[in-house]
Amino acid sequence: MTLTDEPTLGALEERARQRTGAFGEHALIVCDSLVRIYQSEGVEVQALQGLDLLVEEGELVAIVGASGSGKSTLLSVLSGLDVPTAGRVRVGPWDLMSMTGAQRVAYRRSMVGFVWQQTARNVVPYLSGTENVAFPLALAGVRRKERDRRAAELLDVLGVGYCADRRPSQMSGGEQQRVAIAVALANSPQVLFADEPTGELDSATSHDVLEGLRTVNRELGTTVVVVTHDPGVSEHVQRTVAIRDGRTSSEVIRRTQTREDGSEHVVAEELAVLDRSGRVQLPREYRDALQLVGRVRLALEESHVSLWPDRPAPTAEPARRFGRHSAPSEETGR
Numbered sequence: 583m584t585l586t587d588e589p590t591l592g593a594l595e596e597r598a599r600q601r602t603g604a605f606g607e608h609a610l611i612v613c614d615s616l617v618r619i620y621q622s623e624g625v626e627v628q629a630l631q632g633l634d635l636l637v638e639e640g641e642l643v644a645i646v647g648a649s650g651s652g653k654s655t656l657l658s659v660l661s662g663l664d665v666p667t668a669g670r671v672r673v674g675p676w677d678l679m680s681m682t683g684a685q686r687v688a689y690r691r692s693m694v695g696f697v698w699q700q701t702a703r704n705v706v707p708y709l710s711g712t713e714n715v716a717f718p719l720a721l722a723g724v725r726r727k728e729r730d731r732r733a734a735e736l737l738d739v740l741g742v743g744y745c746a747d748r749r750p751s752q753m754s755g756g757e758q759q760r761v762a763i764a765v766a767l768a769n770s771p772q773v774l775f776a777d778e779p780t781g782e783l784d785s786a787t788s789h790d791v792l793e794g795l796r797t798v799n800r801e802l803g804t805t806v807v808v809v810t811h812d813p814g815v816s817e818h819v820q821r822t823v824a825i826r827d828g829r830t831s832s833e834v835i836r837r838t839q840t841r842e843d844g845s846e847h848v849v850a851e852e853l854a855v856l857d858r859s860g861r862v863q864l865p866r867e868y869r870d871a872l873q874l875v876g877r878v879r880l881a882l883e884e885s886h887v888s889l890w891p892d893r894p895a896p897t898a899e900p901a902r903r904f905g906r907h908s909a910p911s912e913e914t915g916r
C-alpha cells in the first residue's frame with residue numbers, strides 16, 4: 583500500500599467493525615437473540631426467548647412448531663408489524679429495531695410481501711383476480727397497461743391465470759391463496775412471508791399452494807419464509823426450521839445423495855441447533871426415554887459429547903466430565 587491510498591481513520595474503524603464478523607453479516611435475514619415479551623393483564627408471556635435465525639438470499643425456508651411456540655410473533659416482527667423487546671433483527675439493509683414510522687411503511691411497501699392464513703385478509707372480495715393483483719400497483723402509481731401485464735404474469739406463474747376475471751367467491755380456497763401470493767408479489771418484494779397460508783386448506787390444496795411458493799422462489803428468485811402446520815412441508819422445501827418455546831430448536835435439511843449405482847435420491851436429516859450461547863434443546867422423547875430432568879452429566883469425547891442422567895456414568899471414565907449442568911443439553915454425536 584502506498585501512502586496516497588492510506589485509509590482514513592473512519593475507514594479503519596469501519597473495517598475493524600466489519601472484521602469482528604457480525605453474526606449473519608452475509609445473510610439476507612438475521613434474527614439475533616430475539617426476545618418478545620407480551621404483557622397481558624399483569625401476566626408476562628415470553629413469546630420469543632432469544633431466537634436466532636439466519637436466512638440466505640434466495641432460500642425457501644419453512645418454519646414449523648407447536649401452537650404458541652412463537653411462529654406468528656416471529657413473522658410479525660419480520661414483516662415490520664411488531665417490534666421485539668430485545669435482540670437484533672435485520673432484513674436486507676433494514677434494521678427493524680430502529681426504523682422510523684416512515685421507514686417502516688417504506689419497508690412494508692417495497693421490501694416484503696405477506697400472505698396470511700385467512701384468505702379473506704389477503705384478497706378484496708369485490709375485485710377480480712387481476713384487479714386484486716393490480717391494486718397495490720395502482721397505489722404505487724404504476725400505469726394501467728403495466729399493471730395488467732404484471733397481474734397476468736404473476737397469476738400465470740402461480741397457475742391461476744384462469745382466475746383473472748373471477749372474484750374470490752368464485753375461486754376455491756387454494757386458488758384464493760395462490761391469487762393472494764400473486765398480490766403479495768405485485769410490488770416485486772425481495773422477501774415473501776406467509777403465515778399458515780395452508781391453514782384453512784385440505785392436504786391436496788395445500789400441496790398446490792406450497793408448490794406455488796416453490797415456483798415463486800425458483801422462477802422469480804424471491805426469498806420465501808413460510809410458517810405452516812402442514813406435516814408434508816419438508817417435501818417442498820430444502821430447509822425446515824422448528825421453533826420450540828420461542829427458540830429455533832432443530833432443522834431438517836434435504837440433500838440429494840447419489841447411490842452406488844449412480845441414481846440420485848433425496849434424504850432428509852434432522853439436526854439440532856446449537857445457539858450462540860451453547861444451548862441446544864433436547865427433544866422430549868429423548869428426555870422421557872432416559873428420564874432426563876434437572877441436572878445432567880456431559881462429557882467431552884473425542885468426536886462428540888455424551889450426556890446422561892445425574893447417575894453414575896454408564897461406561898468407563900469419560901475423557902472430561904462437567905459435573906453440574908442444569909441447562910438442557912444434548913448428545914451431538916453423528
Ligand SMILES: Nc1ncnc2c1ncn2[C@@H]1O[C@H](COP(=O)(O)OP(=O)(O)OP(=O)(O)O)[C@@H](O)[C@H]1O
Nearest residue numbers: 620621622627629648649650651652653654655656
Ligand atoms: N398480543 C399478544 N398478547 C399477549 N400474548 C400473546 C400475544 N400474541 C401472542 N401471545 C402469546 O405468545 C405466545 C406465542 O404466540 P404465537 O402467536 O407467536 O404462536 P404461534 O406459534 O404462531 O401459534 P399458532 O400455531 O397457534 O398460530 C403464545 O403463548 C401466545 O399466547
Ligand SMILES: [Mg+2]
Nearest residue numbers: 653654655777
Ligand atoms: Mg400463529
